[in-house]
Amino acid sequence: MQNRQKVSNAIIRRLPRYRRYLGYLQTKGVKKISSNELSELIGYTASQIRQDLNTFGEFGQQGYGYEVDKLYKEINRILGLDREYKTVVIGVGNLGQAITNYSYYYKIGFNIVGLFDANPKIVGNVINDVEVMDVSGLEEYIEREKIDIGVICVNRENAQGVADSLVKGGVKGIWNFAPIDLVVPDDVALESVHLSDSLHALSFLIKSKADEKKD
Amino acid sequence: MQNRQKVSNAIIRRLPRYRRYLGYLQTKGVKKISSNELSELIGYTASQIRQDLNTFGEFGQQGYGYEVDKLYKEINRILGLDREYKTVVIGVGNLGQAITNYSYYYKIGFNIVGLFDANPKIVGNVINDVEVMDVSGLEEYIEREKIDIGVICVNRENAQGVADSLVKGGVKGIWNFAPIDLVVPDDVALESVHLSDSLHALSFLIKSKADEKKD
Numbered sequence: 110m111q112n113r114q115k116v117s118n119a120i121i122r123r124l125p126r127y128r129r130y131l132g133y134l135q136t137k138g139v140k141k142i143s144s145n146e147l148s149e150l151i152g153y154t155a156s157q158i159r160q161d162l163n164t165f166g167e168f169g170q171q172g173y174g175y176e177v178d179k180l181y182k183e184i185n186r187i188l189g190l191d192r193e194y195k196t197v198v199i200g201v202g203n204l205g206q207a208i209t210n211y212s213y214y215y216k217i218g219f220n221i222v223g224l225f226d227a228n229p230k231i232v233g234n235v236i237n238d239v240e241v242m243d244v245s246g247l248e249e250y251i252e253r254e255k256i257d258i259g260v261i262c263v264n265r266e267n268a269q270g271v272a273d274s275l276v277k278g279g280v281k282g283i284w285n286f287a288p289i290d291l292v293v294p295d296d297v298a299l300e301s302v303h304l305s306d307s308l309h310a311l312s313f314l315i316k317s318k319a320d321e322k323k324d
Numbered sequence: 325m326q327n328r329q330k331v332s333n334a335i336i337r338r339l340p341r342y343r344r345y346l347g348y349l350q351t352k353g354v355k356k357i358s359s360n361e362l363s364e365l366i367g368y369t370a371s372q373i374r375q376d377l378n379t380f381g382e383f384g385q386q387g388y389g390y391e392v393d394k395l396y397k398e399i400n401r402i403l404g405l406d407r408e409y410k411t412v413v414i415g416v417g418n419l420g421q422a423i424t425n426y427s428y429y430y431k432i433g434f435n436i437v438g439l440f441d442a443n444p445k446i447v448g449n450v451i452n453d454v455e456v457m458d459v460s461g462l463e464e465y466i467e468r469e470k471i472d473i474g475v476i477c478v479n480r481e482n483a484q485g486v487a488d489s490l491v492k493g494g495v496k497g498i499w500n501f502a503p504i505d506l507v508v509p510d511d512v513a514l515e516s517v518h519l520s521d522s523l524h525a526l527s528f529l530i531k532s533k534a535d536e537k538k539d
Contacts, residue, residue, distance in 0.1 A: 189531030207418030316404030
């Protein structure tokens with residue numbers, strides 16, 4: 110990949126969005142789209158779109174636009190979605206189960222092959238054809254099965270310990286749902302979803318809009 | 325609130341994080357903290373922290389630092405977490421159930437008082453003491469019960485329709501988990517959690533780190 114150093118966090122956040130809209134266009138049978146049309150759909154400016162996509166190479170043709178299928182495929186490749194990831198979920202409460210049961214993740218290559226929990230009442234249960242194992246065997250399993258990704262759905266107190274086991278076992282990435290900022294080595298990818306932070310932001314927005322009305 | 329116009333999206337994203345760390349400090353019995361200490365903990369620079377918190381008023385004292393309890397309480401107020409929100413969840417699949425069962429949301433004032441689904445097999449079920457209602461009655465219920473927030477956990481195809489009902493019923497905010505960018509009027513707060521986008525970002529980070537190693 111050229112210009113890799115230039116790929117900012119902002120672009121990383123925008124790429125999945127491009128992918129989402131392009132996937133939608135595919136389902137509608139759209140073959141070709143200009144950066145202006147994409148702009149209307151996505152809400153970014155056309156020049157922003159051209160600039161973003163140019164970071165990764167030349168996808169469009171002047172005066173012609175983008176081929177939807179080709180661009181979708183390219184973005185998949187850029188996002189690393191042209192391969193499969195062996196994935197485990199740790200913490201099989203409601204959220205862990207929601208993730209395990211979401212078929213879309215399997216469709217795009219995130220194959221959940223192992224489930225772990227610390228609760229003896231949950232260990233041994235079978236969810237989506239996978240048996241829940243005791244978390245004490247996590248590190249050994251990660252190493253033996255060459256697991257790529259660990260999804261952390263345990264509580265804040267146990268999250269860093271689970272992350273440490275995942276790292277020692279050799280995962281390449283961690284998807285963290287615990288409300289804590291995990292510490293992992295530089296060569297391990299970390300992406301966190303802080304649901305409570307998002308809910309607090311919503312609360313703030315509601316308050317702000319109410320204050321605006323008062324003015 | 326003074327200087328409200330200056331509150332950027334970036335600060336809205338940082339405030340819940342301050343709150344999270346301050347809550348943690350409270351559980352550890354910490355009473356006082358300097359911006360430098362906060363900086364080490366949170367990872368923002370001390371000057372960034374002082375600047376952020378100054379946006380909302382004068383919380384710290386030069387050479388003394390911040391009172392943890394007071395600052396936590398103030399941030400709660402700023403975030404609109406000093407009140408309760410009547411909340412409904414629409415779409416009671418795995419994710420909707422995960423949210424409904426997460427006790428923390430109730431603790432911070434988001435009281436889930438109504439559940440809705442379109443599936444006749446799910447309507448009538450009781451989750452966390454709340455009976456699931458048919459989604460056809462959503463708008464009327466929102467209006468009658470003066471619901472503040474709707475949490476959308478339905479699929480992409482039905483999400484905008486549900487959002488429209490919520491808006492017509494008069495909600496103040498929508499927490500959206502469907503993989504679609506909803507359209508709502510300006511006076512309704514919208515916060516979306518696009519889990520798949522987050523997973524794609526993780527995939528991208530994994531790929532980037534693998535590429536770095538090859539160099």
